[in-house]
Amino acid sequence: MEALDAAIGAWLLGTAGFEAMAVDGKVLKGAVRAEGAQVHLLSAFLHGQGVTIAQKQIARKTNEIPELRNLLQDVNIAGKVVTADALHAQRETARFLVEDKKADYLFTAVKGNQRKLRDRLTCLPWGDFPPQR
Template sequence: MHETLSYLEEVEDTRQEKKVLHSMSDIIAIVFFASLANASEWTEIYYFAVERETFLRKYLKLANGIPSHDTIQRVFAMVSPEFLGKFQTQWNELLSSNEGEKIKKILAIDGKTQRGNGTNKQKANHIVSAVDEEGFCLGQKCVNEKTNEITAIPDLLDDLNIKGNIITTDAMGTQTNIVKKWIGYN
């Protein structure tokens, strides 16, 4: 996991160096770990970090402690989506490795609509997630606006190493082609 997290050190930090108290890589990692535990609001991410500071210090420097939720939000907004996408890809590769086998057991596949991000011209995002029994999200796929979870679940499964795992889902995920994909992995 340390190799995957070391990628975060490569992020371009455009902040004024003399005003920086918290490393950008630490902030990205905090948001990442918190989002794996389904924290979705900045205050939830902050409280996640405060409650799990001992765990986070195993992987992060946190030289000045846990940043405030305002700092987390402000700094995270500076990170490019391409950088985050590449980090997510590296995380998925970690999960598919032997190291990733240590954290997988039961996976729940489910879709949720993100409230508050829709507009008059665009529907709110609908995300299909794979969550383990500890509440960590191991992968996500955004459902295309003109489709549904049935098309996103196979793509999500392709990104995960599900061999040997127990998969749970609601009725939407029990389509023949999805079940065949599960059986093909086991």
């Protein structure tokens, strides 16, 4: 099944012109493994097209953080932007995206998982440069 997922994802990626992709994890409501644990998927999908191009089931003894690198290892995202939530605001994830994959990233929020970074960001004069459309 993983080989089929990879082949379909590669085909979709090759047919869709895209600039940005999102990575997000979800627990599948009602889906339970044989040992009783819930099923947790990590997916990469294209912003503009709403198409999933890669997905990976998260093993019970791990979490999304290291699996993002495994999910995107074989996906060509050079020159593209990868967005992810606060959970992925990690140095190793940023390094992987920029240095290994030659991509850019935007982590949408920084929460308590990166306290020093959050504290540095709150000190910035945000009113001096509001987001532009």
